[in-house]
Amino acid sequence: MSKLIDTAALQAALQEFADQRDWDRFHNPRNLILALTGEVGELAEIFQWISDQDAEQIMLSDKAEHVRQEVSDVLLYLMRLVMVLDIDLDAAVKAKMAMNAIKYPPKHS
Amino acid sequence: MSKLIDTAALQAALQEFADQRDWDRFHNPRNLILALTGEVGELAEIFQWISDQDAEQIMLSDKAEHVRQEVSDVLLYLMRLVMVLDIDLDAAVKAKMAMNAIKYPPKHS
Amino acid sequence: MSKLIDTAALQAALQEFADQRDWDRFHNPRNLILALTGEVGELAEIFQWISDQDAEQIMLSDKAEHVRQEVSDVLLYLMRLVMVLDIDLDAAVKAKMAMNAIKYPPKHS
Amino acid sequence: MSKLIDTAALQAALQEFADQRDWDRFHNPRNLILALTGEVGELAEIFQWISDQDAEQIMLSDKAEHVRQEVSDVLLYLMRLVMVLDIDLDAAVKAKMAMNAIKYPPKHS
Secondary structure, three states: OOOOOEOHHHHHHHHHHHHHOOOOOOOOHHHHHHHHHHHHHHHHHHOOOOOHHHHHOHHHOOOHHHHHHHHHHHHHHHHHHHHHOOOOHHHHHHHHHHHHHHHOOOOOO | OOOOOEOHHHHHHHHHHHHHHOOOOOOOHHHHHHHHHHHHHHHHHHOOOOOHHHHHOHHHOOOHHHHHHHHHHHHHHHHHHHHHOOOOHHHHHHHHHHHHHHHOOOOOO | OOOOOEOHHHHHHHHHHHHHHOOOOOOOHHHHHHHHHHHHHHHHHHOOOOOHHHHHOHHHOOOHHHHHHHHHHHHHHHHHHHHHOOOOHHHHHHHHHHHHHHHOOOOOO | OOOOOEOHHHHHHHHHHHHHOOOOOOOOHHHHHHHHHHHHHHHHHHOOOOOHHHHHOHHHOOOHHHHHHHHHHHHHHHHHHHHHOOOOHHHHHHHHHHHHHHHOOOOOO
16 A cells, blocks of 8 residues: 655655754654644634634635644644654554544445 | 655545545634644643653553554644645645744754 | 632642642643643534534533533643642733733723 | 632623723634633743753743743633633532542542
8 A cells, every 4th residue: 555645755854954953852752742732822823813714715815824834833843743753654644544434434435 | 846745645535534424514724723732632641641751762652552543633634724725735844944944044964 | 909810729629639649740830731731622622513603502502511621621730830830820810911901902991 | 618719800800801802702612712722832832842840940930921921821711711601610610620539539638
């Protein structure tokens, strides 16, 4: 089965980025989860005072770039967590989707 | 420049999964951010009463499978958010990493 | 100026509760913030798939008790954090509301 | 049984504050939970790169005021949520602590 998600190049780029800044010493699991919490909080703040209707159109607004940045930050800290825990993300995601398929049977196929 | 992250197959699988369950009606941006908050909370709970030292060894413990599941859930809701907002995640991540490289100059290369 | 919020009895009850279970050793600031993140996540999950309209009526639904429990859990971990950091919560809240009053001038009084 | 937590004055002050700014229209439950998520994220960010040891001494550092502000913001949005949902916070907290006392029996009294 081929990969659902390929993050090899991103992981290599992030490791080089961290190495050049001596950041591995900060990137332990609990620190990264607190950082992830911070970024999800920043993402939530963009959407906190707008309606569901406006939220669906947000990428047509002047907030689009901010959304792209915060979504990226969430992904980047999640990837660093995956890296320091040495998780095979593609395998983990496939296993979770298989669990979800059993937990939530399809209405139609 | 080639991709840092390739999520095409994952996005296709998630769309099929959502289609088979009529889930697109639930997957609006604010709903997905609340769901993402929930999953980050579940991930945080695994690490809430353990030391930084034990956290670094968690994948050798009986909590490893739970960690893989929660990390996957965070990724899956983030991907659904990316999908409903029609964000080019690879481009967004490249742009954010370029910003970070300017904001945090390397100590050494 | 009298108190805006009085938590003396709650703090005493929580300290007795923690003492009876030897929980002070777990209740350091970072642990409590991860626990707080977990509880906010559980609160968010209750609201993740419902409309703003249904959310406003949630206390009339069978989810009311769950909401009361999660709101309480958020408060309890926040109080424990206040306690281990020895913050005067009433003074902190008064100071923050004074800052907010300057930052957001009233439209009308 | 007397109150464990008394927030009557704070609720009155917050309602006056909201009334003067026409903020009730923004303060619906899902908006407030997203705002709460944002504030917990800001609190988490203060603690993300420091050790558990430094975290215990943070109120002696130049970050003390920032911590007091973010703790207050978390409380204020939680209070607004309690207000719009018309929850009796003291009763809710007493009920939750009674549940916790059963779920986690004391080691010693």
